[in-house]
Amino acid sequence: MSFHITSTVIQTEKIREQVVDDTCGAYVVFEGIVRNHHNGKSVTSLRYEHHPALAQSTGDELVQKALDKFPITAAYAVHRIGECVVGECAVFIAIASSHRAEAFQACQFLIDEIKTEVPIWKFETYADGESVYTAPCPNCIKS
Amino acid sequence: MIKGLLLTGGLSQRMGQPKQLLTHEGETFKDRSLRLLSEVCDEVYVSLPYGAEKSNAYDLPDLAPSQGPLGGMATAFAHSPDCDWLVLACDLPNVGKEDLLRLVESREQNKDIVCYLNPYDAVPEGHCSLYSPSAKVALDKVFESNSRCLRSFLENLSRVELAPDRMNLLTNLNYPEDLNEWKAQQGNEVSEKQVTVEYYAKLREEAGCSSEHVTSTAVTLAGLWEECRMRHHLSTKLPEMKPAVNNAFTSWNHVFSPDDIIAFMPPFMGG
Numbered sequence: 001m002s003f004h005i006t007s008t009v010i011q012t013e014k015i016r017e018q019v020v021d022d023t024c025g026a027y028v029v030f031e032g033i034v035r036n037h038h039n040g041k042s043v044t045s046l047r048y049e050h051h052p053a054l055a056q057s058t059g060d061e062l063v064q065k066a067l068d069k070f071p072i073t074a075a076y077a078v079h080r081i082g083e084c085v086v087g088e089c090a091v092f093i094a095i096a097s098s099h100r101a102e103a104f105q106a107c108q109f110l111i112d113e114i115k116t117e118v119p120i121w122k123f124e125t126y127a128d129g130e131s132v133y134t135a136p137c138p139n140c141i142k143s
Numbered sequence: 144m145i146k147g148l149l150l151t152g153g154l155s156q157r158m159g160q161p162k163q164l165l166t167h168e169g170e171t172f173k174d175r176s177l178r179l180l181s182e183v184c185d186e187v188y189v190s191l192p193y194g195a196e197k198s199n200a201y202d203l204p205d206l207a208p209s210q211g212p213l214g215g216m217a218t219a220f221a222h223s224p225d226c227d228w229l230v231l232a233c234d235l236p237n238v239g240k241e242d243l244l245r246l247v248e249s250r251e252q253n254k255d256i257v258c259y260l261n262p263y264d265a266v267p268e269g270h271c272s273l274y275s276p277s278a279k280v281a282l283d284k285v286f287e288s289n290s291r292c293l294r295s296f297l298e299n300l301s302r303v304e305l306a307p308d309r310m311n312l313l314t315n316l317n318y319p320e321d322l323n324e325w326k327a328q329q330g331n332e333v334s335e336k337q338v339t340v341e342y343y344a345k346l347r348e349e350a351g352c353s354s355e356h357v358t359s360t361a362v363t364l365a366g367l368w369e370e371c372r373m374r375h376h377l378s379t380k381l382p383e384m385k386p387a388v389n390n391a392f393t394s395w396n397h398v399f400s401p402d403d404i405i406a407f408m409p410p411f412m413g414g
Contacts, residue, residue: 051341079413091413118413121411122412133412
């Protein structure tokens, strides 16, 4: 299965060789990064929590859905859990296909679905000391 | 003299249809509640929204718009300030005549209200209560301070507090799933199921635990959620969440079984 959950730093550079083969003319990736702001507040740290069994099974289903929906060669997604620092990769999606159009579409599809369907939650700590489980912001919407 | 006031519910937005018109065994919730009140009270009035047309002398349109249940009560107290008011909301389908009689029989001099305490969190219930004329004084003060909060109004009343004789007395129906749960319970003996409930993210924070063993008398997950919500004062709304049973997503109408592991999950925020 190509949906992975990890509590360690995502080794993004090692993913390409697992996904691309000689039939592929396109390789599209999305890297979600921990940014230092949310709703106007300064983020100092962040923690991801999940429902282990459901996050894995749902993620697996979504990767399969992307493979079924788009004529792509391979799809790979990995999500962090645990403590992350600003600048760190939180989620990484890689799509390989013969041609670029479906690779872009599948990548957009997969990140949009992961954000709404996989039981993962974000606990942010801000510079003013407040900590909160975040709610989806207006930009966290499907295109 | 005791006058009855039927609260017919606001916009019923969460239910998606007017709650007073829901039917059970051929009777609307409104008609059932009117029938109960008329068996206990000398006269019965119906609270209506501001601007509604009166069809008879017992209709009481609110004196001002958008005041919530306190607006209905204020209108009733202004109409007849010298009598007791037995107030009943139409979405408390487990309240019966004996429960209303108990309120009346428990009346005490110098107390503003006779009410039941919610058995899950001991909070006074204001939608099935007997208010004395002295409660009007307290309500006028609440309005002067521009508050319309029923809870803080109740907290400032001198109360005769009654413990319900059953856990589901004050069940009220907000969402279609609540109605489904209530219908699933009708005609069946109450049975207990021992399950494990898991809380995630914000719910875990509010519940103060990541999981607990629960003895539930609910039939569906919606009923189990309501028990847990009241016990822990959980703030997330039912439609915002997803439940799962034994590591599989399911619906709120799912009938759960003994020994199930149920997960209540607030909106996801991955990515």
